[in-house]
Amino acid sequence: MSRPRPTPLVAVLSEQVRAVGLSLRPGAALLAAVLALVTGVGASTALGAGQPLDFPDEARLLIGALGFLLPFAVWRGEKLFAGAWLWTLPVERRTHVLAKVAAGWVWLMLAVGLVVAWLAGLALGTGGELVATATGTIADAHGRITAVRWTEPAWGLAAPFTIATIGYLVVSALVVGLKRPLWWIAGGFLAACVLIEVLDADLPPARVLLAPFGFVLPNLAWWAAATAAWTSLGLLAVWLAASRHREG
């Protein structure tokens, strides 16, 4: 018989992937049913009207939103600040937290991939477009109005994965690191609104979504830089949150 030792990281990761997958199964089934219903109705309506079904531009943010919700499902039932079951197992606690976060991310990427593939399949199958083309008007510095035609870059298809990843990391950090994450999230949102209002009444809240670190970015380089910065920040936050539970 082998000498008892802490569980190797590979074994922890693979078991966490299996266990987290099991715990997410009911939610995933519900999500799949809703997605099938919504897209089915949309597809039949569009095809009935003889129109192709494009890959919906707004779906990227919606799919990305999965990442903001998933941490609550991954950590459901784990009382991290009150004798979690997880802590009784022979794994260094911070490592265990990180392994579980990683396991959730694996399933998140799979879910996002499946949803994107499903919507892309629908778009291609009905003769629609994967990247949206839009027309609109912009005003220059002198107030002159110009009509523009905007085609979403192809790399924008990666946005659901990156938005979901960043959201997942940030919310995971809150869920893991705080005793009452929902209170903090609600409080933080309120505080941000008040701060924006007090500091600069003219500042549109949507400004935070723009370049250089927002979601709406003009080119691949800016997008890659913003994604790397936010992902790094998310990873750091998860590390710090997990460190609250370290051994010793």
Add this chain to the structure above:
Amino acid sequence: MLPTSLGEGPFAVATQGLTKRYAREPALNGVDLQIPEGAVYVLAGPNGAGKSTLIRSLLGLARPDAGRATVLGLDPRTSGPEVRARTGYVPEGAGGAYGWMRVGRLLQHHAAYYATWDRDYAGRLSRALDVRPERRVGALSKGQVRRLQLVLALAHRPSLLLLDEPTDGLDPAARDEALGLLSEHLADTGGSVLISTHLPHEVDGLADHLGVLRGGRLVAQAPRERLERMLRVYRAEGPDGWVGPEDLSGVIDRRAGVGRELRWTVWGEEGEVVARIAASGGAVRDVARLPFEDSVLALLRAKEAS
């Protein structure tokens, strides 16, 4: 007055001055626990005495504010995962595990974490304790969860068991079965076990060492054989107005009996105590050994008296 040290080791578990506070309330106050290798050590004490905190400190699940612990030669503060790999743990209460999981899957989950997990043994334990793999953990009763926790604690054949109120919620038949399996496990592995309980009579048959914890302090600890030899009730009679020996040491309890009879519960050598009583003018009528549970009660009273 009461014994608080078991002398030289080797010890499976030893703590020195272990102290833990929650807010400003001390949960553990300078505890020097000693569990000899191969011992079945019953840690008795009322609810809130600090038993669970002590066990959690031994596993590295609670950080002591002072003092140190050694578990199987390791410091749980720096080697928590190693300690937990070699320890079977039944936590206090029935909650904690994943309620959404089926019992069979939870067993698999644990198996993945322990290289020494013995599937055949786990199956045998499950059958003996009537742990059904198809049931959902969240739907189990308190007693069923306890039985499942015992399977999880034993199936990786650990050399140390830390069982926090393991018989809590078990009916008498299940309790007997569980204690029988525990005996088998100890016979097979030669390991050590710490059983915390506030109902010591339930584990009377297994115990070979006793520790009594009250208000975060370890009031006494001793091998059972010494406990039975040293802790006795003395019944004596004397002339009118007789109050017994004034400076009898080791007195835990003194009560007036029927008529001119006095009763003492004393920790001491029987011959010496009898001689002291006789020297004070009394005649010892009876010397009785205390049952295990009464010994615990007597030691708890001793703390109250002090």
